[in-house]
Amino acid sequence: MLDPQSPQARAISDLFNSTMLLALGILALVTGLVVYAIFRFRHKPGQPDPTPVFGHLKLETAWTVGPLLIVGLLLGLVVFTVGEADPAGGENGNKQPDMIIVGHQWWWEIRYPQASVVTANEIHIPVGKSLYTRLESADVIHSFWVPQLSRKLDLTPGYPTYFYLQASRPGVYQGACAEYCGTEHAWMLLRVTAQTQGDYDAWLAGQSRPPAMPPPTAGQLGKGLQVFKEETCISCHALGQIGKHVGPDLSHVGSRNTLGAGILTNTPANLTKWLKDPQAVKPGILMPNVRLTDDEVQALVAYLEALK
Numbered sequence: 001m002l003d004p005q006s007p008q009a010r011a012i013s014d015l016f017n018s019t020m021l022l023a024l025g026i027l028a029l030v031t032g033l034v035v036y037a038i039f040r041f042r043h044k045p046g047q048p049d050p051t052p053v054f055g056h057l058k059l060e061t062a063w064t065v066g067p068l069l070i071v072g073l074l075l076g077l078v079v080f081t082v083g084e085a086d087p088a089g090g091e092n093g094n095k096q097p098d099m100i101i102v103g104h105q106w107w108w109e110i111r112y113p114q115a116s117v118v119t120a121n122e123i124h125i126p127v128g129k130s131l132y133t134r135l136e137s138a139d140v141i142h143s144f145w146v147p148q149l150s151r152k153l154d155l156t157p158g159y160p161t162y163f164y165l166q167a168s169r170p171g172v173y174q175g176a177c178a179e180y181c182g183t184e185h186a187w188m189l190l191r192v193t194a195q196t197q198g199d200y201d202a203w204l205a206g207q208s209r210p211p212a213m214p215p216p217t218a219g220q221l222g223k224g225l226q227v228f229k230e231e232t233c234i235s236c237h238a239l240g241q242i243g244k245h246v247g248p249d250l251s252h253v254g255s256r257n258t259l260g261a262g263i264l265t266n267t268p269a270n271l272t273k274w275l276k277d278p279q280a281v282k283p284g285i286l287m288p289n290v291r292l293t294d295d296e297v298q299a300l301v302a303y304l305e306a307l308k
């Protein structure tokens with residue numbers, strides 16, 4: 001919030017700074033007058049009480065008009081900022097979104113409909129471009145917040161909203177769910193990677209490739225895919241055309257940096273821990289402990305980590 005990296009976040013930051021400056025100015029003025037009055041009009045021994053003033057028209061006009069002007073100025077700044085910070089202003093006719101973000105308990109589904117790419121928790125955008133984005137929720141109210149890029153935007157079930165996501169500089173921007181949505185609300189993190197158009201195109205092309213599907217005879221990887229198909233993973237997770245989109249799409253899970261919406265970094269050791277007992281890592285999530293054997297976990301980890 002204090003280091004804005006998009007025009008929208010800049011507008012919000014400017015409003016914060018100007019309001020703060022104005023408030024500090026008023027604080028200094030009032031404090032100054034009080035201190036001045038304490039010393040200048042101090043009661044001296046033998047001095048009579050001062051005569052009270054009644055009905056001073058000029059003074060009363062000044063202290064009515066002054067604050068009105070200040071409030072009017074603040075209102076103007078707020079109205080201007082709302083326009084700057086939210087250029088989408090609701091649904092934009094029939095324009096197709098570049099990206100769809102769906103909030104789930106407790107992770108983020110990210111879809112790029114034009115490229116048929118589905119991923120989770122890690123958003124990639126080309127730097128300097130603004131992506132027209134639709135926000136939806138699959139269950140309860142969540143709130144999308146990447147402080148350096150956007151205001152907080154609620155994801156309301158049954159009521160999609162739209163905004164423009166953009167970043168002025170390349171980098172990785174941390175975000176989170178900003179609306180309490182259940183037990184693991186705190187572990188509903190997300191990150192936005194803003195990259196050059198070339199890097200972004202390469203990433204998108206990689207994500208839109210079908211995932212590798214080795215035959216069961218192909219060693220660990222083949223066995224991993226078999227475990228995925230036979231041990232219920234497939235009932236909730238998708239791999240390219242197979243499986244379901246109940247949990248995160250795993251077509252290119254090996255290319256992601258985190259697991260469980262930011263609770264673990266994506267390493268083979270952490271993925272092993274996760275697959276052995278997801279409930280121990282993130283209690284309350286929908287993914288059950290399916291009691292895989294150590295061999296099955298090993299094969300699954302090898303396969304999933306290879307899905308770059």
Ligand code: CUA
Binds near residue numbers: 141
């Ligand atoms: Cu989703 Cu809090």
